[in-house]
Amino acid sequence: MKINVTLPDGSIRQYDQGATAMDVAKSISEGLARNVLSAKVNGEVRDASRPLPGDCSLALLTWNDAEGKSTLWHSSAHLLAEAIEALFPGTKFGIGPPIENGFYYDIDPGERAISDADFPAIEAKMKELASKKLTFSRTEVSKADAIKYFTEKGDEYKLELIEGLQDGQITFYTQGNFTDLCRGPHIPDTSFIKATKVLSVAGAYWRGDEKRKQLTRLYAITFPKQKELDEYLVMLEEAKKRDHRKVGKELDLFTFSEKVGAGLPLWLPKGAALRERLINFMKTAQEKQGYQQVATPHIALKGLYVTSGHYEKYGKDSFQAINTPQEGEQFMLKPMNCPHHCEIFASRPRSYKDLPLRFAEFGTVYRYEQSGELHGLARVRGFTQDDAHLFCRPDQVKEEFLKVIDLVLLVLRALNFQNFEAQISLRDKEDRSKYIGSEENWVKAEQAIIDAAAECGMKTVVEYGEAAFYGPKLDFMVKDALGRKWQLGTIQVDYNLPERFELEYVGSDNARHRPVMIHRAPFGSLERFIAVIIEHTAGNFPLWLAPEQAILLPISDKYLDHCRALSASLKDSDIRALVDERNEKSARRSAMRNSPKPRSCSSSEKRRPATAPLA
């Protein structure tokens, strides 16, 4: 009896019953066999050493496949666990999955604390075990046996995991002295793991629940070649150099003060000027689309947020009310601009002919963030949104939404972002208690976003549970230098706040109607946006944004006057120029960093007209 195996190129080969993916690899080439990490059989990733189930399609997975990498990292997690168990006996284990870059294992080392001082020992142990060429053997076990094994081992985390599994579908994998509950698959043996680096240690709640015990999470990464690890570490170093917190300091853009408070950025002159340029860019684009600027105060009576629903939702987790000394009034720092803008809409009767109304404000808002969440400019407690609220008729929603998408894409293009992701953020599928408003309104709003995104042909991903409490969102996500994802622009369709604020306009039928609101912020916040463009450009801003568009470097004092004249002339043409008058060579060089167009100046240059185009 032979089985037919269909390979990715469409060719069909015949093998004996019971042949493994590894056998197939060997029959193709020795080199391939040496590199096979796992195999995709009829679309399911499995051990390369498992017998094929019969006629099937087969793709051999190597380090060049994402799934191959995951297999190696998953096996590496088991190796990490074995090393931990050897070094710190009695450690209990949570889960240890592969992730985008490497893998982690959540462990409970009991009384002992694991710190980065332990990393070298762990790495050495992993390396030692890897070189033993231990195979990963798969065993199917009954639920009772599985429970027995981990009860004897005293590992309550694994027992909890087993509880959630079906009898008959439980497998163990064993390599060397370590056996783990695992559905697999794994690499053929540990010798494929040639380079190992434990990256960091962090706390992580068991099953992601902050009410449960906090385990110790070890992040690590492995490679099949030492050279690849070295390159990865170099890449991490390079990414660190782009960190906006570091570059922002070097460029004198912003600072923080312990006296002012954590998460409250102080913008230095160059940073403030950068903000101004972004604001003007946005104002110009918005004026073309018929927006009107409004301005509102930084505090409002608590009642405003009771009306909007923000108080009920976030009141406990916000900065607390400010009380007046005599009258006993309670004011809140504004966390959002939308309630204020609703009141502007409500300030007078509106006709259908007035709509859409587009109120824009670079509004600074304040939100309490847990101290551990603060992160440079990307997560702060006070920030400025390029906010606007569009009040429109139901029949105008789609067109307005599409125009906002244009605006967001204009921003992303102007700053040369190619790798952004458009995310449709919908309600949680199960828990609807987190949201205000009627089912009918939500369905309308969600459909409006889905339709608009589809109509402009944008590639999107759908995330459930990511909606705001008053409406669904279209969020634009980008990654920072270290691969962390941040939300920048956002567009939200909202049928609920107009209802809560009882907003109305008079229709052509002379009856009162409820407008629909679109919340939108193409930058998101200036703070986070600037953080991301710093990392995106490594501080080398596009010319229109750069703090200094031209720096003149006289090579001797003899040319100072000429440089000053040249600089004045450039300034007359609205080019931000400065003369670096410092005498040290080193100063000249350091000034050249992060300047898009450094120019040196001497007699040969002097012959050219001062308005010569910047080369």
Add this chain to the structure above:
RNA sequence: GCCUUUGUAGCUCAGGGGUAGAGCACUUCCUUGGUAAGGAAGAGGUCCCGGGUUCAAUUCCCGGCAAAGGCUCCA
């Protein structure tokens, strides 16, 4: 908020129970016509803050605050 780590000159960092250290930056003078470092001299510190142990604490212990990496959260 929770876990781990860190806090010394403007920056990057070394040090260590008994007058505080380096490199770069800064100031002054000299030198200089060329793309990452010309020379000399000088100034600069509450060693994060508060308690404790000690004859003596920047160093050891406890508590705050801030920062880094995660977790949970994010209008």
